[in-house]
Amino acid sequence: MSSPLPRDFYRQPTLTVARALLGKTLIRRFDDGVTATVRIVETEAYTTDDPACHAYKGQTARNRSMFGPPGHAYVYLIYGMYWCLNAVTAEEGTAEAALIRAVEPVENAARMWRNYVGEAVSDAALSDDVDMAARDDKRIGAGPGRLTKALAIARALDGADLTNAESRLFIAEGKEIAEEDVVTTTRIGITRAADFPWRFYVRSSRWVSRR
DNA sequence: TAGACGATAGCCT
DNA sequence: GGCTATCGTCTAA
Secondary structure (H helix, E strand, O other): OOEEOOOOHHHHHHHHHHOOOOOOOOEEEEOOOOOEEEEEEEEEEEEEOOOOOOOOOOOOOOOOHHHOOOEEEEEEEOOEHHHHHHHOOOOOOOOOEEEEEEEEEOHHHHEEEEEEEOOOOOOHHHHHHHHHOOOOOHHHHEHHHHHHHOOOOOOOOOOOEOOOOOOOOEEEEOOOHHHHHEEEEOOOOOOOOOOOOOEEEEEEOOOOOOO
């Protein structure tokens, strides 16, 4: 298994990190020790002087992780139903992050699929056939609330160290994404600073949440 | 302590 | 395209 990206990766400007995360590998180790691996294909940047950023008006109990050191996870609940995963950037004390909006399955799509649809399916039923079918089910990766459900990411992972291979969630090197395969657009679902072109996605990926 | 409002997704017309 | 479930968080009082 590949080793985690160093903390210095997250010390680059947040827009640079958001772009650079495209193609990177996200590894999730579940409570039972089983892992699932995905590739990041869509991100958004949020900075400290950005009106759309949760930390724009200062530190609160919810956004505390964003004020911590770079290379950790910021996980929060949105609309009372969905968890969203961010990679914290910038030095400790400066609250910036990159939201991970979409991923494509690389390894163990079957487990992600079961996580998504619920616990009705037993481990024994997670066959290769299920895995093949899951690799085409965009619900397990195309969308910030979907990927966290499929990867069982919730508040318990808020603050997780993304630079530690022992962590239950970390990010490693992946596939290089060519500049011509990167699309830059405005961010999704926000009302403030809605015109900032701070969203990035992989044009050739079928797992992008919205075109 | 009440009220407004989300960095969404799924279902409806 | 529109509607809304669902609830934690923040603000104002």
